[in-house]
Amino acid sequence: MDKKRGTALALLLAFGLGLGPLLLSDRAGQPVASENGHADDGGEHSEEEEGHAEEGRLELSAAQIEAAGIELARAAPRTLSKRISLAGEIRLDDDRTAHIVPRAGGVVEAVRVNLGQAVKKGELLAVIASQQVSDQRSELAAAEHRAGLARTTLERERQLWRDGVSAEQDYLQARQALEEAEIALDNARQKMSALSGSVTLAGGNRYELRAPFDAVVVEKHLVPGEVVSDATNAFILSDLSRVWATFNVSAKDLRLVRVGRPVRISAPELGAEVSGSVAYVGNLLGEQTRSAIARATLENPEGAWRPGLFVTVLLATESRDVKVTVPQQAIQTLEDKPVVFVRVPGGFLAQEVALGERDDGHVEITGGLAAGTELAAAGSFILKSELGKASAEHAH
Numbered sequence: 001m002d003k004k005r006g007t008a009l010a011l012l013l014a015f016g017l018g019l020g021p022l023l024l025s026d027r028a029g030q031p032v033a034s035e036n037g038h039a040d041d042g043g044e045h046s047e048e049e050e051g052h053a054e055e056g057r058l059e060l061s062a063a064q065i066e067a068a069g070i071e072l073a074r075a076a077p078r079t080l081s082k083r084i085s086l087a088g089e090i091r092l093d094d095d096r097t098a099h100i101v102p103r104a105g106g107v108v109e110a111v112r113v114n115l116g117q118a119v120k121k122g123e124l125l126a127v128i129a130s131q132q133v134s135d136q137r138s139e140l141a142a143a144e145h146r147a148g149l150a151r152t153t154l155e156r157e158r159q160l161w162r163d164g165v166s167a168e169q170d171y172l173q174a175r176q177a178l179e180e181a182e183i184a185l186d187n188a189r190q191k192m193s194a195l196s197g198s199v200t201l202a203g204g205n206r207y208e209l210r211a212p213f214d215a216v217v218v219e220k221h222l223v224p225g226e227v228v229s230d231a232t233n234a235f236i237l238s239d240l241s242r243v244w245a246t247f248n249v250s251a252k253d254l255r256l257v258r259v260g261r262p263v264r265i266s267a268p269e270l271g272a273e274v275s276g277s278v279a280y281v282g283n284l285l286g287e288q289t290r291s292a293i294a295r296a297t298l299e300n301p302e303g304a305w306r307p308g309l310f311v312t313v314l315l316a317t318e319s320r321d322v323k324v325t326v327p328q329q330a331i332q333t334l335e336d337k338p339v340v341f342v343r344v345p346g347g348f349l350a351q352e353v354a355l356g357e358r359d360d361g362h363v364e365i366t367g368g369l370a371a372g373t374e375l376a377a378a379g380s381f382i383l384k385s386e387l388g389k390a391s392a393e394h395a396h
Contacts, residue, residue, distance in 0.1 A: 056334075056350035058341075058387055070379035072343060075369050078325040080359040081316035084256065088247035088265070088313040090305050093297070096239035098212050105229040106130030108222050109206065113235075115220045125209040125235055126222050134205035136192055143181070143188040150178035215239045218307075240307075243300045245276065247313045248291040256317045257281055263296050264314040264360070267305070274298060274305075278315075322356065324365040327377040331355070331363055332384040340365075341383045343374040348383055351375075 060068075110127040113119055157174035160166040219236035228234065245265045249257050259278050266273040276296040285292055296313070298305055330340050331353075338355050341348040356364030369375075376383055 059347040071377050073377035075324050075326050075373045081319045083314040086247045086313040088245050088311045090309040091244045092238045092307050093242050098237045100235040102228050104130040104132035108226045111222050117217050119211040121213045123211045129206050140188040143185040147181040147185045150181040154178045244295045246295045249294050250291045262316050267311045322364045324371045325362045328361050330377045341376040
């Protein structure tokens, strides 16, 4: 027994001597707890590393958000329209465009307006001296005189016939002469009326061209001293407060274009977009283009939509309901990927999303965002800029 007990003590002593260094070695590899109970590995954590613990996060208070002009919106379901894009051009509204021509040949005495000038209805455009006006005026005066003389003669012959002094035949002849004189007078008046038309007779051999409605002088082809005829294109006036956006519609798309369909007219050069509706669709196809001409009427109170401007016409063809949309202003690009800045406690977080169709300032989100999520809309580019600055500072 004593021999066995001595052998067991020897084995236990040997095991203890071998395991001790391993235990000491294992404890030495663990960090030492500090007084506050946290492990201290001897390293230091900078504030910058703590501020960027979550990539794409920006810390902003409510006051900072308001000061930066950042507006918040929520991702929401919406009905979007599918659209086709067509090339178009702004043109004059033919229903409010007048080609002013002289009613009689003559010599231009004065021109009172300049190219591009806005004029009011009845405003003087030009004064023209014309021999034809003088001749017509003389003819009218002569017809009035003859009619007056025939009327006096008829009254005298009627009285003489009643008194039995002259024969009834003389009275009837006087009445016929008056009727012929009145016919000639009416004819002269009609000629003068046709001659005046859009002009105002100014006395003598002169007449005036005046604006038929409020408009802008878009073309002017008169100078003082110029000889003109009744075929001369003197002025073109157009009311630019309303213009046409014309566009060609191919045969395959004609079934989608109907009068009254809503359209969006945009001009990249102006950075502007306006809503309208299809007002006309041509019934014939062009021989060269094999397309029909359509147009939309646009209100243009500020005159920004100038004739000759090329535009893009977006025509709504069909609508569908989508589950998640956000304002187009909310979409930004980081590392060539579309993102939105989601509102989180204490700031914003850049969230990558998948985009779908666009319509009327909203974008469909097909992945990466749930309906009801609050995010930055207007001013989101400020967050993108600040995030870029923070990343650059962190890289250094």
